[in-house]
Amino acid sequence: MSERNPTALISARAGGAAMMLPAVGNLDAYISAVNRLPMLSPERETDLGRRLRDHNDLEAARDLVMSHLRLVVSISRQYLGYGLPHADLIQEGNIGLMKAVRRFDPERGVRLVSFALHWIKAEIHEYVLKNWRMVKVATTKAQRKLFFNLRSMKTGSRTLSPEDVAVIAKELNVREKDVVEMEARLTGQEIALEAGSDDGDDDFAPISYLAAAQSEPSQILERRQYDQLQGEGLEQxxxxxxDRSRRIIEARWLRDEDxxxxxxxxxxxxxxxxxAERIRQIEAKALQKMKGSLAQYV
Known part of the structure:
Protein backbone atom coordinates (compact mmCIF):
# COMPACT_ATOMS: atom_id res chain seq x y z
CA MET A 1 0.00 0.00 0.00
CA SER A 2 1.52 3.31 -0.97
CA GLU A 3 0.54 6.95 -0.80
CA ARG A 4 0.19 7.17 -4.58
CA ASN A 5 -2.46 4.47 -4.73
CA PRO A 6 -2.84 3.20 -1.18
CA THR A 7 -5.96 1.14 -1.58
CA ALA A 8 -6.31 0.15 -5.22
CA LEU A 9 -5.99 -3.43 -4.05
CA ILE A 10 -5.36 -4.88 -0.61
CA SER A 11 -4.04 -8.41 -0.71
CA ALA A 12 -2.63 -10.00 2.41
CA ARG A 13 -2.15 -13.45 3.86
CA ALA A 14 -3.85 -14.87 6.91
CA GLY A 15 -2.55 -18.40 7.27
CA GLY A 16 -2.31 -18.62 3.49
CA ALA A 17 -5.73 -17.16 2.71
CA ALA A 18 -5.96 -14.28 0.30
CA MET A 19 -7.75 -11.32 1.85
CA MET A 20 -9.06 -8.88 -0.70
CA LEU A 21 -11.09 -5.72 -0.67
CA PRO A 22 -12.65 -4.45 -3.89
CA ALA A 23 -10.65 -1.74 -5.62
CA VAL A 24 -11.18 1.70 -4.14
CA GLY A 25 -9.76 4.97 -5.33
CA ASN A 26 -7.98 6.42 -2.32
CA LEU A 27 -7.38 6.17 1.40
CA ASP A 28 -10.63 7.90 2.34
CA ALA A 29 -12.57 5.47 0.18
CA TYR A 30 -10.77 2.54 1.81
CA ILE A 31 -11.58 3.78 5.32
CA SER A 32 -15.20 4.29 4.32
CA ALA A 33 -15.32 0.77 2.89
CA VAL A 34 -13.89 -0.98 5.95
CA ASN A 35 -16.20 0.96 8.25
CA ARG A 36 -19.15 -0.51 6.35
CA LEU A 37 -17.98 -4.09 6.86
CA PRO A 38 -20.22 -5.93 9.34
CA MET A 39 -18.98 -6.63 12.84
CA LEU A 40 -19.13 -10.15 14.27
CA SER A 41 -21.28 -11.30 17.14
CA PRO A 42 -19.46 -13.15 19.96
CA GLU A 43 -21.02 -16.44 18.83
CA ARG A 44 -20.01 -15.93 15.18
CA GLU A 45 -16.48 -14.94 16.20
CA THR A 46 -16.11 -18.04 18.36
CA ASP A 47 -17.36 -20.28 15.56
CA LEU A 48 -14.94 -18.76 13.04
CA GLY A 49 -12.07 -19.03 15.51
CA ARG A 50 -12.74 -22.73 16.06
CA ARG A 51 -12.96 -23.40 12.33
CA LEU A 52 -9.61 -21.72 11.79
CA ARG A 53 -7.95 -23.44 14.74
CA ASP A 54 -9.32 -26.93 14.17
CA HIS A 55 -9.62 -27.11 10.40
CA ASN A 56 -7.33 -24.35 9.12
CA ASP A 57 -10.38 -22.81 7.45
CA LEU A 58 -8.99 -19.94 5.42
CA GLU A 59 -12.39 -18.44 4.73
CA ALA A 60 -12.87 -18.18 8.50
CA ALA A 61 -9.51 -16.41 8.80
CA ARG A 62 -10.57 -14.00 6.06
CA ASP A 63 -13.84 -13.13 7.81
CA LEU A 64 -12.05 -12.56 11.13
CA VAL A 65 -9.53 -10.22 9.53
CA MET A 66 -12.02 -8.29 7.41
CA SER A 67 -14.36 -7.64 10.33
CA HIS A 68 -11.54 -6.02 12.34
CA LEU A 69 -9.99 -3.77 9.67
CA ARG A 70 -11.83 -0.78 11.17
CA LEU A 71 -9.93 -1.42 14.43
CA VAL A 72 -6.63 -1.02 12.60
CA VAL A 73 -7.78 2.26 11.07
CA SER A 74 -8.76 3.56 14.50
CA ILE A 75 -5.47 2.59 16.14
CA SER A 76 -3.33 3.89 13.27
CA ARG A 77 -4.77 7.40 13.73
CA GLN A 78 -3.01 7.60 17.10
CA TYR A 79 0.38 7.58 15.32
CA LEU A 80 -0.20 10.27 12.72
CA GLY A 81 1.86 12.77 14.73
CA TYR A 82 5.11 11.10 13.67
CA GLY A 83 4.86 12.33 10.10
CA LEU A 84 4.51 8.90 8.49
CA PRO A 85 1.97 8.07 5.76
CA HIS A 86 -1.37 7.02 7.18
CA ALA A 87 -1.72 4.34 4.52
CA ASP A 88 1.56 2.75 5.58
CA LEU A 89 0.56 2.82 9.23
CA ILE A 90 -2.66 1.01 8.31
CA GLN A 91 -0.77 -1.54 6.28
CA GLU A 92 1.57 -2.35 9.16
CA GLY A 93 -1.38 -2.55 11.52
CA ASN A 94 -3.08 -5.00 9.16
CA ILE A 95 -0.01 -7.23 9.38
CA GLY A 96 -0.34 -7.20 13.16
CA LEU A 97 -4.03 -8.02 12.87
CA MET A 98 -3.30 -11.05 10.70
CA LYS A 99 -0.70 -12.28 13.18
CA ALA A 100 -3.30 -11.97 15.94
CA VAL A 101 -5.88 -13.91 13.94
CA ARG A 102 -3.38 -16.69 13.32
CA ARG A 103 -2.77 -17.00 17.09
CA PHE A 104 -6.35 -16.44 18.25
CA ASP A 105 -7.84 -19.12 20.53
CA PRO A 106 -11.58 -18.65 21.05
CA GLU A 107 -11.59 -20.91 24.10
CA ARG A 108 -9.69 -18.39 26.22
CA GLY A 109 -12.81 -16.30 26.67
CA VAL A 110 -11.19 -13.15 25.24
CA ARG A 111 -12.66 -11.30 22.27
CA LEU A 112 -10.41 -10.96 19.24
CA VAL A 113 -10.58 -7.18 19.46
CA SER A 114 -8.82 -7.21 22.84
CA PHE A 115 -6.28 -9.81 21.75
CA ALA A 116 -5.48 -8.04 18.48
CA LEU A 117 -4.78 -4.66 20.09
CA HIS A 118 -1.35 -5.81 21.25
CA TRP A 119 -0.31 -7.21 17.86
CA ILE A 120 -1.56 -4.22 15.88
CA LYS A 121 0.23 -1.71 18.11
CA ALA A 122 3.40 -3.81 18.16
CA GLU A 123 3.67 -3.80 14.37
CA ILE A 124 2.96 -0.08 14.12
CA HIS A 125 5.50 0.65 16.87
CA GLU A 126 8.19 -1.24 14.98
CA TYR A 127 7.35 0.60 11.78
CA VAL A 128 7.49 4.01 13.45
CA LEU A 129 10.80 3.27 15.16
CA LYS A 130 12.41 1.97 11.98
CA ASN A 131 11.22 4.74 9.71
CA TRP A 132 11.07 7.86 11.83
CA ARG A 133 13.61 10.56 11.07
CA MET A 134 15.81 9.89 14.15
CA VAL A 135 17.95 6.80 13.79
CA LYS A 136 17.96 4.59 16.89
CA VAL A 137 15.73 7.04 18.74
CA ALA A 138 14.57 4.34 21.14
CA THR A 139 16.45 1.12 21.71
CA THR A 140 15.40 -0.07 25.18
CA LYS A 141 11.93 -0.91 26.46
CA ALA A 142 11.94 2.16 28.73
CA GLN A 143 13.01 4.43 25.87
CA ARG A 144 10.28 3.07 23.64
CA LYS A 145 7.72 3.75 26.34
CA LEU A 146 9.07 7.28 26.68
CA PHE A 147 9.04 7.79 22.90
CA PHE A 148 5.36 6.90 22.52
CA ASN A 149 4.12 8.68 25.66
CA LEU A 150 6.10 11.90 25.90
CA ARG A 151 4.22 13.70 23.15
CA SER A 152 0.83 13.12 24.80
CA MET A 153 2.12 13.95 28.29
CA LYS A 154 3.39 17.39 27.29
CA THR A 155 1.01 20.31 27.68
CA GLY A 156 1.28 22.69 24.77
CA SER A 157 4.40 23.28 22.71
CA ARG A 158 6.57 24.83 25.43
CA THR A 159 9.77 23.21 26.58
CA LEU A 160 9.46 21.00 29.62
CA SER A 161 10.41 22.61 32.92
CA PRO A 162 12.68 20.75 35.38
CA GLU A 163 9.58 20.00 37.44
CA ASP A 164 7.79 18.55 34.40
CA VAL A 165 10.83 16.44 33.56
CA ALA A 166 10.94 15.05 37.09
CA VAL A 167 7.23 14.16 37.07
CA ILE A 168 7.40 12.42 33.67
CA ALA A 169 10.59 10.55 34.58
CA LYS A 170 9.00 9.26 37.77
CA GLU A 171 5.74 8.26 36.09
CA LEU A 172 7.47 6.40 33.23
CA ASN A 173 10.29 5.05 35.42
CA VAL A 174 13.10 6.49 33.30
CA ARG A 175 16.00 8.82 33.99
CA GLU A 176 15.40 12.56 33.84
CA LYS A 177 18.21 13.02 31.34
CA ASP A 178 16.45 10.50 29.07
CA VAL A 179 13.32 12.65 29.15
CA VAL A 180 15.31 15.77 28.26
CA GLU A 181 17.14 14.00 25.42
CA MET A 182 13.96 12.50 23.99
CA GLU A 183 12.18 15.86 24.08
CA ALA A 184 15.07 17.44 22.18
CA ARG A 185 14.86 14.75 19.53
CA LEU A 186 11.10 14.95 19.19
CA THR A 187 11.08 18.73 18.86
CA GLY A 188 14.26 19.07 16.81
CA GLN A 189 14.01 20.39 13.30
CA GLU A 190 15.07 18.31 10.33
CA ILE A 191 17.89 19.65 8.16
CA ALA A 192 18.04 18.76 4.50
CA LEU A 193 21.27 17.05 3.50
CA GLU A 194 21.26 18.87 0.19
CA ALA A 195 20.33 22.51 -0.36
CA GLY A 196 17.09 22.94 -2.25
CA SER A 197 17.92 26.20 -4.03
CA ASP A 198 20.35 27.36 -6.67
CA ASP A 199 21.54 30.45 -4.83
CA GLY A 200 25.04 29.20 -4.23
CA ASP A 201 24.40 27.73 -0.78
CA ASP A 202 25.04 24.16 -1.94
CA ASP A 203 28.61 24.30 -0.69
CA PHE A 204 27.34 24.82 2.85
CA ALA A 205 24.73 22.06 2.89
CA PRO A 206 25.51 19.17 5.26
CA ILE A 207 26.08 16.84 2.32
CA SER A 208 29.23 18.85 1.49
CA TYR A 209 30.98 18.14 4.76
CA LEU A 210 29.31 14.90 5.86
CA ALA A 211 30.05 12.93 2.71
CA ALA A 212 33.19 10.80 2.84
CA ALA A 213 34.43 10.13 -0.69
CA GLN A 214 36.56 7.23 0.48
CA SER A 215 33.41 5.55 1.81
CA GLU A 216 31.58 5.51 -1.51
CA PRO A 217 30.61 1.89 -2.34
CA SER A 218 32.17 2.11 -5.80
CA GLN A 219 35.47 3.34 -4.40
CA ILE A 220 35.47 0.69 -1.68
CA LEU A 221 34.95 -1.96 -4.33
CA GLU A 222 37.72 -0.52 -6.50
CA ARG A 223 40.15 -0.51 -3.58
CA ARG A 224 39.23 -4.08 -2.70
CA GLN A 225 39.78 -5.22 -6.29
CA TYR A 226 43.10 -3.36 -6.43
CA ASP A 227 44.26 -5.02 -3.22
CA GLN A 228 43.32 -8.40 -4.59
CA LEU A 229 45.20 -7.66 -7.80
CA GLN A 230 48.28 -6.67 -5.82
CA GLY A 231 48.07 -9.69 -3.57
CA GLU A 232 46.56 -13.03 -4.42
CA GLY A 233 45.76 -12.13 -8.03
CA LEU A 234 49.31 -11.19 -8.98
CA GLU A 235 50.80 -14.13 -7.12
CA GLN A 236 48.45 -16.51 -8.87
CA ASP A 243 60.66 -19.89 -14.53
CA ARG A 244 62.16 -17.90 -17.38
CA SER A 245 58.99 -15.93 -18.11
CA ARG A 246 58.51 -15.18 -14.43
CA ARG A 247 62.13 -13.98 -14.10
CA ILE A 248 61.69 -11.66 -17.08
CA ILE A 249 58.42 -10.14 -15.81
CA GLU A 250 59.78 -9.63 -12.30
CA ALA A 251 63.06 -8.11 -13.52
CA ARG A 252 61.32 -5.80 -15.96
CA TRP A 253 58.27 -4.67 -13.99
CA LEU A 254 57.97 -5.89 -10.41
CA ARG A 255 61.24 -5.07 -8.69
CA ASP A 256 63.03 -1.85 -7.79
CA GLU A 257 66.49 -1.22 -9.16
CA ASP A 258 68.19 -2.10 -5.89
CA ALA A 276 66.57 -8.95 -27.25
CA GLU A 277 63.72 -9.63 -29.71
CA ARG A 278 63.29 -13.09 -28.22
CA ILE A 279 63.08 -11.60 -24.71
CA ARG A 280 60.44 -9.17 -25.97
CA GLN A 281 58.38 -12.04 -27.40
CA ILE A 282 58.60 -14.04 -24.18
CA GLU A 283 57.62 -10.95 -22.22
CA ALA A 284 54.60 -10.22 -24.46
CA LYS A 285 53.39 -13.81 -24.24
CA ALA A 286 53.79 -13.85 -20.44
CA LEU A 287 51.92 -10.58 -20.04
CA GLN A 288 49.06 -11.88 -22.18
CA LYS A 289 48.83 -15.02 -20.05
CA MET A 290 48.83 -12.98 -16.85
CA LYS A 291 46.09 -10.74 -18.21
CA GLY A 292 43.84 -13.75 -18.66
CA SER A 293 44.57 -14.97 -15.15
CA LEU A 294 43.81 -11.56 -13.62
CA ALA A 295 40.52 -11.11 -15.50
CA GLN A 296 38.54 -12.65 -12.63
CA TYR A 297 39.65 -9.84 -10.29
CA VAL A 298 38.65 -6.95 -12.55
Missing amino acids: ALAGLD EGGGRTLHDLAGEFGVS
Missing part, protein backbone atom coordinates in the same frame (compact mmCIF):
# COMPACT_ATOMS: atom_id res chain seq x y z
CA ALA A 237 49.24 -15.02 -12.28
CA LEU A 238 52.99 -15.31 -11.71
CA ALA A 239 52.62 -18.88 -10.50
CA GLY A 240 51.19 -19.79 -13.90
CA LEU A 241 54.39 -18.78 -15.72
CA ASP A 242 57.45 -20.87 -16.36
CA GLU A 259 66.42 -5.48 -6.04
CA GLY A 260 67.60 -6.24 -9.57
CA GLY A 261 64.63 -4.66 -11.26
CA GLY A 262 64.36 -2.20 -14.11
CA ARG A 263 66.34 -4.48 -16.43
CA THR A 264 66.37 -3.77 -20.16
CA LEU A 265 65.68 -6.25 -22.92
CA HIS A 266 69.37 -6.31 -23.76
CA ASP A 267 70.32 -6.99 -20.13
CA LEU A 268 68.05 -10.03 -20.02
CA ALA A 269 69.11 -11.15 -23.49
CA GLY A 270 72.69 -11.38 -22.20
CA GLU A 271 71.54 -13.24 -19.08
CA PHE A 272 69.64 -15.91 -21.02
CA GLY A 273 71.88 -16.00 -24.12
CA VAL A 274 69.16 -15.09 -26.59
CA SER A 275 68.33 -12.00 -28.66
Whole structure:
Protein backbone atom coordinates (compact mmCIF):
# COMPACT_ATOMS: atom_id res chain seq x y z
CA MET A 1 0.00 0.00 0.00
CA SER A 2 1.52 3.31 -0.97
CA GLU A 3 0.54 6.95 -0.80
CA ARG A 4 0.19 7.17 -4.58
CA ASN A 5 -2.46 4.47 -4.73
CA PRO A 6 -2.84 3.20 -1.18
CA THR A 7 -5.96 1.14 -1.58
CA ALA A 8 -6.31 0.15 -5.22
CA LEU A 9 -5.99 -3.43 -4.05
CA ILE A 10 -5.36 -4.88 -0.61
CA SER A 11 -4.04 -8.41 -0.71
CA ALA A 12 -2.63 -10.00 2.41
CA ARG A 13 -2.15 -13.45 3.86
CA ALA A 14 -3.85 -14.87 6.91
CA GLY A 15 -2.55 -18.40 7.27
CA GLY A 16 -2.31 -18.62 3.49
CA ALA A 17 -5.73 -17.16 2.71
CA ALA A 18 -5.96 -14.28 0.30
CA MET A 19 -7.75 -11.32 1.85
CA MET A 20 -9.06 -8.88 -0.70
CA LEU A 21 -11.09 -5.72 -0.67
CA PRO A 22 -12.65 -4.45 -3.89
CA ALA A 23 -10.65 -1.74 -5.62
CA VAL A 24 -11.18 1.70 -4.14
CA GLY A 25 -9.76 4.97 -5.33
CA ASN A 26 -7.98 6.42 -2.32
CA LEU A 27 -7.38 6.17 1.40
CA ASP A 28 -10.63 7.90 2.34
CA ALA A 29 -12.57 5.47 0.18
CA TYR A 30 -10.77 2.54 1.81
CA ILE A 31 -11.58 3.78 5.32
CA SER A 32 -15.20 4.29 4.32
CA ALA A 33 -15.32 0.77 2.89
CA VAL A 34 -13.89 -0.98 5.95
CA ASN A 35 -16.20 0.96 8.25
CA ARG A 36 -19.15 -0.51 6.35
CA LEU A 37 -17.98 -4.09 6.86
CA PRO A 38 -20.22 -5.93 9.34
CA MET A 39 -18.98 -6.63 12.84
CA LEU A 40 -19.13 -10.15 14.27
CA SER A 41 -21.28 -11.30 17.14
CA PRO A 42 -19.46 -13.15 19.96
CA GLU A 43 -21.02 -16.44 18.83
CA ARG A 44 -20.01 -15.93 15.18
CA GLU A 45 -16.48 -14.94 16.20
CA THR A 46 -16.11 -18.04 18.36
CA ASP A 47 -17.36 -20.28 15.56
CA LEU A 48 -14.94 -18.76 13.04
CA GLY A 49 -12.07 -19.03 15.51
CA ARG A 50 -12.74 -22.73 16.06
CA ARG A 51 -12.96 -23.40 12.33
CA LEU A 52 -9.61 -21.72 11.79
CA ARG A 53 -7.95 -23.44 14.74
CA ASP A 54 -9.32 -26.93 14.17
CA HIS A 55 -9.62 -27.11 10.40
CA ASN A 56 -7.33 -24.35 9.12
CA ASP A 57 -10.38 -22.81 7.45
CA LEU A 58 -8.99 -19.94 5.42
CA GLU A 59 -12.39 -18.44 4.73
CA ALA A 60 -12.87 -18.18 8.50
CA ALA A 61 -9.51 -16.41 8.80
CA ARG A 62 -10.57 -14.00 6.06
CA ASP A 63 -13.84 -13.13 7.81
CA LEU A 64 -12.05 -12.56 11.13
CA VAL A 65 -9.53 -10.22 9.53
CA MET A 66 -12.02 -8.29 7.41
CA SER A 67 -14.36 -7.64 10.33
CA HIS A 68 -11.54 -6.02 12.34
CA LEU A 69 -9.99 -3.77 9.67
CA ARG A 70 -11.83 -0.78 11.17
CA LEU A 71 -9.93 -1.42 14.43
CA VAL A 72 -6.63 -1.02 12.60
CA VAL A 73 -7.78 2.26 11.07
CA SER A 74 -8.76 3.56 14.50
CA ILE A 75 -5.47 2.59 16.14
CA SER A 76 -3.33 3.89 13.27
CA ARG A 77 -4.77 7.40 13.73
CA GLN A 78 -3.01 7.60 17.10
CA TYR A 79 0.38 7.58 15.32
CA LEU A 80 -0.20 10.27 12.72
CA GLY A 81 1.86 12.77 14.73
CA TYR A 82 5.11 11.10 13.67
CA GLY A 83 4.86 12.33 10.10
CA LEU A 84 4.51 8.90 8.49
CA PRO A 85 1.97 8.07 5.76
CA HIS A 86 -1.37 7.02 7.18
CA ALA A 87 -1.72 4.34 4.52
CA ASP A 88 1.56 2.75 5.58
CA LEU A 89 0.56 2.82 9.23
CA ILE A 90 -2.66 1.01 8.31
CA GLN A 91 -0.77 -1.54 6.28
CA GLU A 92 1.57 -2.35 9.16
CA GLY A 93 -1.38 -2.55 11.52
CA ASN A 94 -3.08 -5.00 9.16
CA ILE A 95 -0.01 -7.23 9.38
CA GLY A 96 -0.34 -7.20 13.16
CA LEU A 97 -4.03 -8.02 12.87
CA MET A 98 -3.30 -11.05 10.70
CA LYS A 99 -0.70 -12.28 13.18
CA ALA A 100 -3.30 -11.97 15.94
CA VAL A 101 -5.88 -13.91 13.94
CA ARG A 102 -3.38 -16.69 13.32
CA ARG A 103 -2.77 -17.00 17.09
CA PHE A 104 -6.35 -16.44 18.25
CA ASP A 105 -7.84 -19.12 20.53
CA PRO A 106 -11.58 -18.65 21.05
CA GLU A 107 -11.59 -20.91 24.10
CA ARG A 108 -9.69 -18.39 26.22
CA GLY A 109 -12.81 -16.30 26.67
CA VAL A 110 -11.19 -13.15 25.24
CA ARG A 111 -12.66 -11.30 22.27
CA LEU A 112 -10.41 -10.96 19.24
CA VAL A 113 -10.58 -7.18 19.46
CA SER A 114 -8.82 -7.21 22.84
CA PHE A 115 -6.28 -9.81 21.75
CA ALA A 116 -5.48 -8.04 18.48
CA LEU A 117 -4.78 -4.66 20.09
CA HIS A 118 -1.35 -5.81 21.25
CA TRP A 119 -0.31 -7.21 17.86
CA ILE A 120 -1.56 -4.22 15.88
CA LYS A 121 0.23 -1.71 18.11
CA ALA A 122 3.40 -3.81 18.16
CA GLU A 123 3.67 -3.80 14.37
CA ILE A 124 2.96 -0.08 14.12
CA HIS A 125 5.50 0.65 16.87
CA GLU A 126 8.19 -1.24 14.98
CA TYR A 127 7.35 0.60 11.78
CA VAL A 128 7.49 4.01 13.45
CA LEU A 129 10.80 3.27 15.16
CA LYS A 130 12.41 1.97 11.98
CA ASN A 131 11.22 4.74 9.71
CA TRP A 132 11.07 7.86 11.83
CA ARG A 133 13.61 10.56 11.07
CA MET A 134 15.81 9.89 14.15
CA VAL A 135 17.95 6.80 13.79
CA LYS A 136 17.96 4.59 16.89
CA VAL A 137 15.73 7.04 18.74
CA ALA A 138 14.57 4.34 21.14
CA THR A 139 16.45 1.12 21.71
CA THR A 140 15.40 -0.07 25.18
CA LYS A 141 11.93 -0.91 26.46
CA ALA A 142 11.94 2.16 28.73
CA GLN A 143 13.01 4.43 25.87
CA ARG A 144 10.28 3.07 23.64
CA LYS A 145 7.72 3.75 26.34
CA LEU A 146 9.07 7.28 26.68
CA PHE A 147 9.04 7.79 22.90
CA PHE A 148 5.36 6.90 22.52
CA ASN A 149 4.12 8.68 25.66
CA LEU A 150 6.10 11.90 25.90
CA ARG A 151 4.22 13.70 23.15
CA SER A 152 0.83 13.12 24.80
CA MET A 153 2.12 13.95 28.29
CA LYS A 154 3.39 17.39 27.29
CA THR A 155 1.01 20.31 27.68
CA GLY A 156 1.28 22.69 24.77
CA SER A 157 4.40 23.28 22.71
CA ARG A 158 6.57 24.83 25.43
CA THR A 159 9.77 23.21 26.58
CA LEU A 160 9.46 21.00 29.62
CA SER A 161 10.41 22.61 32.92
CA PRO A 162 12.68 20.75 35.38
CA GLU A 163 9.58 20.00 37.44
CA ASP A 164 7.79 18.55 34.40
CA VAL A 165 10.83 16.44 33.56
CA ALA A 166 10.94 15.05 37.09
CA VAL A 167 7.23 14.16 37.07
CA ILE A 168 7.40 12.42 33.67
CA ALA A 169 10.59 10.55 34.58
CA LYS A 170 9.00 9.26 37.77
CA GLU A 171 5.74 8.26 36.09
CA LEU A 172 7.47 6.40 33.23
CA ASN A 173 10.29 5.05 35.42
CA VAL A 174 13.10 6.49 33.30
CA ARG A 175 16.00 8.82 33.99
CA GLU A 176 15.40 12.56 33.84
CA LYS A 177 18.21 13.02 31.34
CA ASP A 178 16.45 10.50 29.07
CA VAL A 179 13.32 12.65 29.15
CA VAL A 180 15.31 15.77 28.26
CA GLU A 181 17.14 14.00 25.42
CA MET A 182 13.96 12.50 23.99
CA GLU A 183 12.18 15.86 24.08
CA ALA A 184 15.07 17.44 22.18
CA ARG A 185 14.86 14.75 19.53
CA LEU A 186 11.10 14.95 19.19
CA THR A 187 11.08 18.73 18.86
CA GLY A 188 14.26 19.07 16.81
CA GLN A 189 14.01 20.39 13.30
CA GLU A 190 15.07 18.31 10.33
CA ILE A 191 17.89 19.65 8.16
CA ALA A 192 18.04 18.76 4.50
CA LEU A 193 21.27 17.05 3.50
CA GLU A 194 21.26 18.87 0.19
CA ALA A 195 20.33 22.51 -0.36
CA GLY A 196 17.09 22.94 -2.25
CA SER A 197 17.92 26.20 -4.03
CA ASP A 198 20.35 27.36 -6.67
CA ASP A 199 21.54 30.45 -4.83
CA GLY A 200 25.04 29.20 -4.23
CA ASP A 201 24.40 27.73 -0.78
CA ASP A 202 25.04 24.16 -1.94
CA ASP A 203 28.61 24.30 -0.69
CA PHE A 204 27.34 24.82 2.85
CA ALA A 205 24.73 22.06 2.89
CA PRO A 206 25.51 19.17 5.26
CA ILE A 207 26.08 16.84 2.32
CA SER A 208 29.23 18.85 1.49
CA TYR A 209 30.98 18.14 4.76
CA LEU A 210 29.31 14.90 5.86
CA ALA A 211 30.05 12.93 2.71
CA ALA A 212 33.19 10.80 2.84
CA ALA A 213 34.43 10.13 -0.69
CA GLN A 214 36.56 7.23 0.48
CA SER A 215 33.41 5.55 1.81
CA GLU A 216 31.58 5.51 -1.51
CA PRO A 217 30.61 1.89 -2.34
CA SER A 218 32.17 2.11 -5.80
CA GLN A 219 35.47 3.34 -4.40
CA ILE A 220 35.47 0.69 -1.68
CA LEU A 221 34.95 -1.96 -4.33
CA GLU A 222 37.72 -0.52 -6.50
CA ARG A 223 40.15 -0.51 -3.58
CA ARG A 224 39.23 -4.08 -2.70
CA GLN A 225 39.78 -5.22 -6.29
CA TYR A 226 43.10 -3.36 -6.43
CA ASP A 227 44.26 -5.02 -3.22
CA GLN A 228 43.32 -8.40 -4.59
CA LEU A 229 45.20 -7.66 -7.80
CA GLN A 230 48.28 -6.67 -5.82
CA GLY A 231 48.07 -9.69 -3.57
CA GLU A 232 46.56 -13.03 -4.42
CA GLY A 233 45.76 -12.13 -8.03
CA LEU A 234 49.31 -11.19 -8.98
CA GLU A 235 50.80 -14.13 -7.12
CA GLN A 236 48.45 -16.51 -8.87
CA ALA A 237 49.24 -15.02 -12.28
CA LEU A 238 52.99 -15.31 -11.71
CA ALA A 239 52.62 -18.88 -10.50
CA GLY A 240 51.19 -19.79 -13.90
CA LEU A 241 54.39 -18.78 -15.72
CA ASP A 242 57.45 -20.87 -16.36
CA ASP A 243 60.66 -19.89 -14.53
CA ARG A 244 62.16 -17.90 -17.38
CA SER A 245 58.99 -15.93 -18.11
CA ARG A 246 58.51 -15.18 -14.43
CA ARG A 247 62.13 -13.98 -14.10
CA ILE A 248 61.69 -11.66 -17.08
CA ILE A 249 58.42 -10.14 -15.81
CA GLU A 250 59.78 -9.63 -12.30
CA ALA A 251 63.06 -8.11 -13.52
CA ARG A 252 61.32 -5.80 -15.96
CA TRP A 253 58.27 -4.67 -13.99
CA LEU A 254 57.97 -5.89 -10.41
CA ARG A 255 61.24 -5.07 -8.69
CA ASP A 256 63.03 -1.85 -7.79
CA GLU A 257 66.49 -1.22 -9.16
CA ASP A 258 68.19 -2.10 -5.89
CA GLU A 259 66.42 -5.48 -6.04
CA GLY A 260 67.60 -6.24 -9.57
CA GLY A 261 64.63 -4.66 -11.26
CA GLY A 262 64.36 -2.20 -14.11
CA ARG A 263 66.34 -4.48 -16.43
CA THR A 264 66.37 -3.77 -20.16
CA LEU A 265 65.68 -6.25 -22.92
CA HIS A 266 69.37 -6.31 -23.76
CA ASP A 267 70.32 -6.99 -20.13
CA LEU A 268 68.05 -10.03 -20.02
CA ALA A 269 69.11 -11.15 -23.49
CA GLY A 270 72.69 -11.38 -22.20
CA GLU A 271 71.54 -13.24 -19.08
CA PHE A 272 69.64 -15.91 -21.02
CA GLY A 273 71.88 -16.00 -24.12
CA VAL A 274 69.16 -15.09 -26.59
CA SER A 275 68.33 -12.00 -28.66
CA ALA A 276 66.57 -8.95 -27.25
CA GLU A 277 63.72 -9.63 -29.71
CA ARG A 278 63.29 -13.09 -28.22
CA ILE A 279 63.08 -11.60 -24.71
CA ARG A 280 60.44 -9.17 -25.97
CA GLN A 281 58.38 -12.04 -27.40
CA ILE A 282 58.60 -14.04 -24.18
CA GLU A 283 57.62 -10.95 -22.22
CA ALA A 284 54.60 -10.22 -24.46
CA LYS A 285 53.39 -13.81 -24.24
CA ALA A 286 53.79 -13.85 -20.44
CA LEU A 287 51.92 -10.58 -20.04
CA GLN A 288 49.06 -11.88 -22.18
CA LYS A 289 48.83 -15.02 -20.05
CA MET A 290 48.83 -12.98 -16.85
CA LYS A 291 46.09 -10.74 -18.21
CA GLY A 292 43.84 -13.75 -18.66
CA SER A 293 44.57 -14.97 -15.15
CA LEU A 294 43.81 -11.56 -13.62
CA ALA A 295 40.52 -11.11 -15.50
CA GLN A 296 38.54 -12.65 -12.63
CA TYR A 297 39.65 -9.84 -10.29
CA VAL A 298 38.65 -6.95 -12.55
